[in-house]
Amino acid sequence: MPERLDLRSGQPVWSAHGMPGIPAAALDGDHEADVAIVGGGVSGALVADAILQAGLSVIAIDRRDFGRGSSAASTALLATEIDRPLIQLTDEIGEARAARAYWRSAAAVDHLRTRIRDLGLRPKFRDRLSVYLPGTTLGLKDLRRECEARLRIGLRSRFVDSVALHDLTSIDAAGAIVSAGNAEADPLRLVGGLWRSAGRRGAALHAPVEATEVQETRSGIVIATAGGPEIRARFAVFATGYELMPFIPPAAHDINSTWAIATAPQPDRLWRSRALVWDASDPYFYARTTADGRVVAGGKDEPFADEDKRDALIGSKSAAIARRVAALWPAIDPTPDYRWTGSFGESRSGLPTIGRIPGMRRGFAILGFGGNGFTFSAMAAQLIPRAILGIPDPDEAIFAFP
Template sequence: MVARKLDLRSGRPVWFSYRAPSVPTEKLTRDVSTGVLIVGMGVSGAMAAEALTRAGHSVICIDRRGPLEGSTSATTALVQFELDQPLTKLSAMRGKADAERAWRRSRLAVLNLQGRIAELAIDCNLTCHPALYLAGNVLRRSALRAETEARQRTGIAATYLSRQALAEGFGIDRAGAILSHGNLALDPRKLTAGLLLRSLVRKARFYAPVEATTIDHDRERVVVGTKHGPTITAQHLVLATGYELTNIIPSTAHRIVSTWAIATKRQPKNIWPGAALIWEASEPYLYVRSTADGRVLCGGEDEDFVDEGKRDRLIAGKAERLAAKLSRLLPQLDPTPEFAWTGSFGTTTTGLPYIGALPGHPRVHAVMGYGGNGITFSQIASEIVLSAIGGAEDSDAKLFAFARS
């Protein structure tokens, strides 16, 4: 099998209450060939398809479920440049130079994504927000000040807020926070659909449901076999399968984590100043955002993935705990969940994803281990994969390569 089958999400994600454009697909009834085959039609696959077709590559996308049907619908879509791993801690893990490069690239990725959405005129309820990184058990007040200074030295704007300033500006009672600007919130299903539809206009071909079962490759091509017989021959293969890892992907410092999320009823009058994206420097962390129509999304309570059954049985209890945390953080809100769901995703020790050609397989590219920065890292992946397939080398490719030390 190319990938083990897993349920990427369950429950009732809020995004299904908003209508996303339909993405047409075909049945795969015969052998076909293309320049690039993308396995996975979530946001990562969609970004890769849009970037590659924009550059003139012929593209086929397949998915064993269909467009927008995987873990993309489980994200709360806080599109932040702040990485899961604070800059100070990442510097200790990877060295100061690499950590700073990773943070700068993440900042650039958010800007590039915002520009791409505007250029393509994709209606995905895109909004730009300030962000608050709250003091917690990972970074307390003094460590948060050091993190602020580290970002400033890197050229990334950051402002430290004292307890008083945080309370006066945002009505939040914590020991301190880092205030940043330029992060995004959006509807991930609408974004994914918009990217896929633009690729379709450029003659991309979409086949679903199609399950890849074998991968054969040599110096000239990659041949992917499918469950019902037809094969797809491509010059390059891009694996964007979320945490449904394929056998060909090497062992990495990668683990699967489950997360839970809730969404409240619409309450636009209760939204806090600036509708700031909120993230805690805690373990387990809490993250909060609002939607364009005034719902509040809250997620966290992460645990290592065991199996789908256990993860799904925890939805009710996790939703109750998330609502209680939300109420303590922002007491003016009605925290009652109208939607509750769970999803699983891959993460790494450093918080940096794996992106690039697989060792020994130069025509097979994979993207995995996105953690809490899924959409931001999907943008970076589309840039790195585009460069590699086009015969160039992205200046930051080694930061995310499978062969990194």
């Protein structure tokens, strides 16, 4: 069974009115389905939605409860951009593959947008520009090169000077990349809405249920659970984040701690465009707004040591993030109304690992590590059902396990 970790602490602003109610029953006997999904976060929810669209039956389990893990700590900047700049990714994996990775990320945000509309979900989804500021990873000169590289492959990015940047964001800086096609949402509303929709459409949701052993047979997957019942499925998808089952090889990644704050509502003080803002630094700072006029900001990441050390730093890290908000936007009151911390996996390549588990024919895993995990989850919802149905995908190899 995977190692159990305390994924988050503090109170994310999204949970101010309680956690989402996602009906899930006890697993009171053996069950069968076309596809079993282990993991009740956003990755599992989006894959379940796509598999149901394909006309297959779904059973999903979670060791805690649906929507109670890392998804609740997300700040849900739904970015088309990947943590690794395009010019760096090109040097690492080649121009064609880097271009495809960026375009696949853009398509994933479009997938999210479409499914939210088609399912009638109300996760406070808003289309947003993104603003990429110079930082320690890319200075102004390299930021111009990055924009030129994006324009060459047809992405909707443009470089703006200090005047245009200030008009959009009220930030005083020499310039930035502005990109279209991004969005924001309330992550709890999104995950809760997806799972409730899946349940209404026939998916069997069970929690708390812990998978203890997985065996592949000639005709499918058998999942033993801590309570005794077994789940039999033709295929299984493991969407457990970095709490990996022992048979899933870890991708090249680090486990980091991150911290975030949300200010009090102050809609009259926010920047005009409400764009998503982040900088080209490592670790990077990021900020967005909410529907009720708050600023959500985060960063100051560092390698994960243990839950106690991470939690003890909430105060000092929150203060540092608030100071960064005040420096960028002097008119905004940066005092945190909410403070929280979480742990997450960060891919060393900047790309997720999504696909068939090495040594298995019917088992798939999603290691959507990185700052835009919701986008990578939507990518998984496009890749994995195609693999289950035997439909080739031109980008499968880019995200496959090594």
